[in-house]
Amino acid sequence: MKSPWMRRVALLACLATLPLAATAVAADAAPAAAAAPVKTLRYILPAAETGFDPATARDLYSNHITQAVFDTLYTYDYLARPVKVVPGAAAAMPEVSADGKTYTIRLKKGILFTPDAAFGGKRRELTMADYVYSWKRLFDPRLASPHSWLFEGKVVGLDDLAKDAAKSNKLDYSKKVAGLEILDPYTLRISLTKTDFNFPMILAYVPTAAVAREVVDKYGDVKGEVGSNPVGTGYYTLGEWTRGNRIVLNRNPQHLPETWNFMAGDDPDDQRIVRQMQGKRIPAIDRIEISVMIEDQSRWLSFQSGGTDVFWLDGPLAPKALLNGKLRPELAEKGVQLSRLLDPEISYYYWNMEDPTLGGFSKEKIALRRAIAMAHNIDEEIRIIWNGQAKRLDYPIPPGVVGYDPHYKSLLQYDPVLANKLLDKFGYKKGADGWRTLPDGKPLLIRYASRNEANGVLQAEMWRKTYNSLGIRMENDRMIFSDILKTEKQCKMQTRTAPWLADYPDGDNFMQLFYGPNTHQNNNGCYQDPEYDKWYAASQAMPASPERDELFHKMARRLEVNAGALIGYARYRNMLAQKSVLGYKKHPILFQEWAYMDIDSTGTPVVAAPAPAASANK
Secondary structure: OOOHHHHHHHHHHHHHOOOHHHHHHHHHHHHHHHOOOOOEEEEEEOOOOOOOOOOOOOOHHHHHHHHHHOOOOEEEOOOOOOOOEEEOOEOOOOEEOOOOOEEEEEEOOOOEOOOOHHHOOOOOEOOHHHHHHHHHHOOOOOOOOOOHHHOOOOEOOHHHHHHHHHHHOOOOOOOOOOOEEEEEOOEEEEEEOOOOOOHHHHOOOHHHOOOOHHHHHHHOOOOOOOOOOOOOOOOEEEEEEEOOOEEEEEEOOOOOOOEOOOOOOOOOOHHHHHHHHOOOEOOOOOEEEEEEOOOHHHHHHHHHOOOOOEEEEOHHHHHHHEEOOEEOHHHHHOOOEEEEEEOOEEEEEEEOOOOOOOOOOOHHHHHHHHHHHHHOOHHHHHHHHOOOOEEEOOOOOOOOOEOOOOOOOOOOOOOHHHHHHHHHHOOOOEOOOOOEEOOOOOEOEEEEEEEOOHHHHHHHHHHHHHHHHHOOEEEEEEEOHHHHHHHHHOOOOOEEEEEEEOOOOEOHHHHHHHOHHHEOOOEOOOOOOHHHHHHHHHHHOOOOOHHHHHHHHHHHHHHHHOOOEEEEEEEEEEEEEOOOEEOOOOOOOOOOOHHHOEEOOOOOOOOOOOOOOOOOOO
16 A cells, blocks of 8 residues: 555656646636635624724723634633623633632633734743733723723732832832732632622622733833734734724634634523524624725615625614514514623713712702703603613613612602702892803703714703703704713713613612712713712622612612713613524623624524533633
């Protein structure tokens, strides 16, 4: 029998006798036949990203990318409902002490950062030291991270490190933190200041992902931010980026092998997803092409023409694709898919508590905010702006989140007649021109900020109607999304409508929006009330329970009495997918699901052989 080497020599000899043209054709054809098609998913973001540093990115759109590029220790099961935390970069769920104060976490071995010049040509393995470094970064005063609240008051010794950094304006990364004990490169013991059985939810949130110190040292700006140079260990790497226009991600070939292996939940459609995806490589899609399209109509036309595979059908476009909450028959006949859920979010209205016109706790300031709240018709806003694609909320915690109370009734109900009487009583008099003044006779003017696309303009007009009904002048500041985030973080935004999508599915994530120490982070209204803060701090030491719910109720009432904010609604998320998209289901917490999907590049849906449902691989 000839050896493989001898057979190869014989083959080459035969090829040498062929005409030159035939040899050339064969040579050209061979690579084409061997090359596998690049599976590409085309996606749209409805607003521009701001940057890709997990420590500083705080908007939904940027976090689509950071979630794909970086690894958190934990993540969420793709199909489980209610949502379920599962290992990500961690090898298993943590070992937790009986008192819920000590967590021991082990890391998967062999996870590599994507190759980069920052590593000097060497393979760079992810270790627990990278997570400790990344969590310390959240307290670096130069970064002014909006996410330090995730660990504040939680980890033994970490607050002391933060206090020292605040004094010197420099964080000592070499200083050990007693509550972050690295037992070996792959094992970390975390000691908490108080019981917290929900801590894995924090470690599943993107800002806790691991960033390499070498990357920060090489690419960090004057603040130490690396928003333009994301180098992670996740499923995808950044391939191209035209800021505010186009982002391309490529599959990370170094990612540890994973196989799609999730269990179908209660949704009947889950069985279809399991049949389509069971046993496939994660991720199955090689390339994600993301376009930023601000205008609704542009996004819709792109999806209609087949230029987009997965599309977020926002409320203003809902009538084009939906009828009574279901896909229109003509779209269903084309194979278009709809994944619909009520987002675990609140859209709420805040008034800057540090603003000289609207802020403060004097009776006349509280009366002004209450009057504005009672004059705004939330149901009308849902009908006109969101085409009914939202659910009115009275409670700061939305459906689908632990702590939600469907029976709670807010004190701030729509009553424009009473609202005007309240302003009359507290000295906001109308002049001859019909406009009210402040109690001291000075002009009363409110500046409402909104995004500068069509939907933002429409929202502003709804609020103008509200203020007009009270005889209050309103001007609209139209801003790009990134500038809105920057301005409100500085407590310089007077008022706006702010959406908040759950970072983790617990009521704590929503009640912390009004916690005083979170001002300049995610307390957008800069609301600082000692009584509320005391109750919130007490709630953090409690597990989900009737006792904690009672505290949440007291906090919600306190917020209403002071008119610190008005809770509005939760929006329905309507995601459309083309016929060729396989295995897609919108997850309530994950920003995107690209790693768990597939796409049929031939244009014909492929259904994998039926397989028994199994537990999730991740």
